[in-house]
Amino acid sequence: MATKYQFFTLPNSDRKKYTYLDMASDTFLVEKAGLLEQGFEIEDDVILAESSEEAVEKYKSNFIYVMEDYNASTNVFYTLYMMFKSLFTSKKNV
Incomplete structure (x- = not known):
């Protein structure tokens, strides 16, 4: 929470x-x-x-994170970008 x-x-x-x-x-x-x-x-x-x-x-x-949250909630392409970025980052850390 x-x-x-x-x-x-x-x-x-x-x-x-x-x-x-x-x-x-x-x-x-x-x-x-x-x-x-x-x-x-x-x-x-x-x-x-x-x-x-x-x-x-x-x-x-x-407050850069505010813009990232906003973009993720309003832009489908940005959401996909952040998902792929997260996947690739997590793969590197494994």
Whole structure:
């Protein structure tokens, strides 16, 4: 099940100085307030991911994954391309 992550960055850091919070955490609002007080700003929209590692990967992609998801859902050829790419990648890893 996907978890919602909220990312925060320090201004003028080119997205390199960041942290994130699990929005389902009981302490989310308190931690969010603390980060905002420290000068962090909310960066982008909420990221849905299966793990924090996946969330960070999506964050670092600077929302390229959003376009990939969109293309996959609206373009049959792109969907086929991604399927073949996945198959060939998984074959290499075996």
